[in-house]
Amino acid sequence: MQLFSAFAQNPDTSLRSKRAIISSDSTVLDSSLVKLDSTLHTKTDTVKKKSDFEDKIVATAEDSTIYDAKHNIVHLYGKARVVYGDKTVDANYIRLDQKNNTIFAKGTIDSLGHFSGPAIFKDPSQGALTADSVYYNFKTSKGKIYQVYTEQEGGYITGGKVKKQEDNELHMKGVVYSTCSNPYPHQHFGIVITKGIATDRQIVTGPAYVVIEDVPLPIVLPFGFFPKPNRRASGIIFPQFGEDATLGFFLRDFGYYIGLNDYWDMTLKGGIYSKGSYEGNIASRYMKRYKYTGNLFFSYASRKYGVEGTPQYEHPQRDFNIRWSHSQNPNARPGTNFSASVNAGTSTYYRNNANGIMDFNQISQNNLNSSISYSKTWANSPFNLSTSLTHNQDLTRRTVSLGLPSLNFSMSTLNPFDKKDRVGEQKWYQRIAVGYNLTADNRLNTTDSMLFKKESLSKVQSGIRHNIPISMSSRILKYFQFSQNINYTENWYFQTIRKKYALAPTPTGTKDSTSIDTIQGFRRAGEYSVGGGLSTKIYGMVNFKKGKLVAIRHVLTPNIGFSYRPDFSQEKYGFYQEYVYNQAGDRTKYSIFEGSLYGGPGGGKSAAINFGIDNNIEMKVRSTKDTTGNGIKKIPILQGLSLNGNYNFVADSFKLSTLSFSGRTFFTEKLGVNFGGSLDPYVYQTYIRNGVTMGRRVDRYLWQNGKLPRLASFNFSFDYSLNSSTLGKNNKSNNPPTPGGNNETFNRLNASELAQLQQISRDANAFVDFTVPWNFSFYYNFTYANSGLLKTYSQTLSANGDFSLTPKWKVQFTTGYDFQMNKISATSFNIYRDLHCWDLSINWSPFGSYKYYGVNLRVKSSILQDLKLSKRSGYQSFY
Known part of the structure; x- marks a missing residue:
């Protein structure tokens, strides 16, 4: 339609041909005898007089060009082309x-009945349009297109x-609209529009029906109206229908999409149950x-x-959930950053709305966390500022912790x-380093x-903490760091707080x-500590002259x-007080800062x-990948x-602490423990x-009884991941490319490779990578605890x-x-089938609390x- 308009607005008078046969009586002459050159000014002028074209037309043909001077018609045969401006x-x-x-x-049919050379219109600003034949009048701006094939913003209009019309209105009959990229007429599905009118801003159709694999379905729309604005469009979102065994019949996810502007949109959805x-x-x-x-x-x-x-019916359970994420481009405002990640709501929201969510990871989560933060760094300055609002929610215990805010x-x-x-x-005093940190919290x-x-307002705790670390390090005796x-x-x-004795x-x-009384008023509490440390490194190595093993090195770092x-x-510090805690008059100390944000200064000298x-132990082996043999x-x-x-040294008892140990090792590059x-x-x-077995620690070392220290706790874990690409000759990243962002791997994919990365849900980032034949990973965890009386694992x-x-x-x-x-534990399967222009997905959890x-x-x-x-069965539904 737009291509025709362009031809009508820019006519031409100049005609050129690579090979031309020109005769006033349409007699065919040899192409080598007659050419358009300077000797034909008379005929060229005659053409100008009888034509309404105003711009330059260049006409060429591979086979022949016939000019009928009597009727002022040019016939182009064999891969013919007419160039009109940039069209x-x-x-x-x-x-x-x-x-x-x-x-x-139009295209032509050869002696074998094969159709070739269809009419193709090309416009750099509008794309290409292909048809069996096209007729167009430049003066009236009217035309007809037969068996059209054109792509419009991801969709294809074919056939019919x-x-x-002269007002740029299109009347369509028997055309098919589809998003299948297969060439016509082999598209896998389409919507047949029996009659329709299209303008720049809308399409109005008469009866339309769906065809799949050339089979018409008994799904008929008596009429249709499709707006085509040049901006983000608003429209109705069709609902889902079904039945829930607990809540009844439902109409769900019915709503309206609002395209507010080019930067902001909104979706409103709702649902009702019988x-x-x-x-x-x-x-x-x-x-x-x-x-x-x-x-x-927000939900x-x-x-x-x-x-x-029943009480359950008369007092319904009301739930809400709010999620907000915001990220700022690092280059937008260098030195400052604002970000948000909010996930908050009632503790029963995910459980009660499981049928609508259908996401096991969300439903099975036990904690919700939120953070809204702002930070600023001053250039050429050691100072940094950050502030945040935080939220932590335990869904199992139904507890909430809020930071309102933290600075x-x-x-x-x-x-x-x-x-x-x-x-x-x-010099020694020039190595003295000083830092400073201020933290202010409301929790x-x-x-x-x-x-x-x-x-709850009376339970808000506030406090400010100042910390000044002073340190100095130096090397002594050449090998020691002090x-x-x-x-x-x-x-x-x-x-x-103040504690008092009371009888209950x-x-x-x-x-x-x-009884505990809370006393309002400002109080400060300062504490300090001093310390020092000495460390060094001891190296040991064993070399081997034969075999692949070159050496084993051991690095020991004592401190x-x-x-x-x-x-x-x-008493001189005033941070602790005493109170009577029983009828016998016994007294004990307590901190007046007990239960506060940072707690009070520690009691007892240390x-x-x-x-x-x-310890670090590694070995060196000769690499088989090095062709020189020296790798x-x-x-x-x-x-x-x-x-x-x-x-x-100054503790009353249990002077030696428990001994902690840890380590890690790698059996292969993919298996770490x-x-x-x-x-x-x-x-x-x-x-x-009283008949109950009890226990206690005694201030006596086990080795004094000829025994080794008791294993109080132990944890062991490892994970392993493997995919087909890591076993091949051309190793690829374990993480499949994903659309969006600055993913170089994804950006390098060509059209055929990109087609294999299929979107499988409404989530724009939910893609299945069909290019990797298989992936596998597992995680093992073992924990053991021994309190002396009870052992758990x-x-x-x-x-x-x-x-x-x-x-x-x-x-x-x-x-x-x-x-x-x-x-x-919870098990789920997701099965996907790529059907070219369709997707088939099957989600299945065969057993457990969330079977679906x-x-x-x-x-x-x-x-x-x-x-x-x-078709689906929810976590609570049996249908």
Whole structure:
């Protein structure tokens, strides 16, 4: 339509030909005898007189060109082309009637009955249009197109007859609209428009029906109206229908899409159930290129369970959930950053809305976390500022912790006594480094049921913490690194507590109790500590002259340190007080900052030696990949095998702490093992009181009884991942390319490779990579705890992966096994079938608390996303 308009607005008078046969009586002459040159000015002028063309036309043909001077018609045969400005018409035959201002182009049929050389219109600004034949009048701007084939924004219009009116209106008859890229007439599906009118802004159709594999379906639309605005369009979102065994028949996900502008859109959805439940949600996306991007989601639902008249029905469960994410381009405002990641709501939202969510990862989560943060860094300055609002919610315990807000101002360490223009090594005082950090917090810990009540305001805790670390390090005796540090911390509080003894009544009398009063007012508490440390590295190596093994190297890193902290529970500091805690008049100390944000200064003097040792063992082997034979490859055997502890000389008892150990090793490049635990050096005694076995630690070392320290805890874990690309000659990344962002791998994909990366859900980032035949990974975790009286352990194995049954079938799975519970954990299968222009997906969880299945057959293209067939059984539904 737009191509025709361009021809009508820019006519031409000049005609050129590579090979021409020109005769006033249409007699065919040899092409070598007659040519358009300077001797033909008379005929050229005659053409100008009778033509309405105003722009230059260049006409060529591979076979022959016949000019009928009497009727002022040019016939072009064999790969004919007419170029009009930047517009082009190609066909096996073109007739240009300058007298009547018309052009006719069509394909031809050879002696074998094969059709070739269809009419092709090309416009750089509008694309290409292909048809069996085209007739167009430049003067009236009317035309006819037969058996059209054109692509329009991801869709294809094919077949039938199209008539163009002078007001750019198109009348269509028998055309097919499809998003299948197969050449016509072999498209897998389409919508047949029996009659229709198309303008620049809308399409209005008469009866239309769906055809799949040339089979018409009994799905007929009596009429249709499709707007085509030049901006983001708004429109109705079709609902889902079904039945839920608990909530009844439903109409769900019915809504309206609003294209607010080029940077912001919004989707409104809702649903109702026959037994009285309802739900609604708002989803919005926004983006400004090179500035920021984000999305917002809010959902509210009211669920009625049971039957009418029961408490569950009369008092429905109301749930809400809000999610917001915002990210700023780092280059938008260098030095400052604002980001948000919010996920908050009622603790029962995901459980009660499982049928609508159908995402096991969301439904099975136990915690919700949120953070809204702003940070600023001053250029050429050591100062940094950050502030944040945080939210942590335990869905199992139904507890909520809010940071309202938190602020952090810090200064990176600097050397105040060093000179910028210093020459030579630093002197000892020039190595002194000083830092500063200020933290201000407001925190509320409560339950979700009390969150929005006035009583919760009195539970808000506030405080400010100042920390000044001072350190210095130097090398002594050439091989030892010696460090010293002084750390001062001061906390500011706006409330403290006082404890008093009280008698609490009981059914049989009274019992000892304690009352706690909160005292408002500013109080400060400062504490300090000093320390030092000494460390070095010891190297050992064993070389081998024969075989692939070249050497084994052992790096031993011992360290020892000393720390001192005074007893801040002494009366002179005023941080602790005493109170009577029983009827006998016994007294005990307590901190007036107990239960506060940062706690009070520690009670009891500490003068401790800290000690530790770290080991790294690796071997060197000759690499078989090095053709010179001199290549050496390092293989880690044991990394980070460490043992740490401390001994407090001034403690009343249990001076030696438990000993912690950890390490990691790699059997292969893909298989890594982590382990750790703790050793208790003290004797543990058990005894029986009132028929109950009890136990306690005794201040006596086990080796004094000829025994080794007791294994108090131990954890062991490893994971392994493997895919087909890592075994091939051309290793690829384990992470498949994903659309969007600055993914170089994805950006390098050509059209055929990109077609294999299929979108399989409404989520624009949910893609299945059909290019990788298989992936597999698993994770094993073992934990053990021994309190001396009770031993517990847990052992779990989880696995996930995917594999391609054929180039078009992909199966994904997630499963696991709990050895302690002796049962399979949550298991799900996702099966995908690439049907060229369709997608088939099957989601199935065969057993467990969230047993479900879902089958979806839908068109890939988002233009016809509502053309789908869905069948599913929810977590609570049996249908």
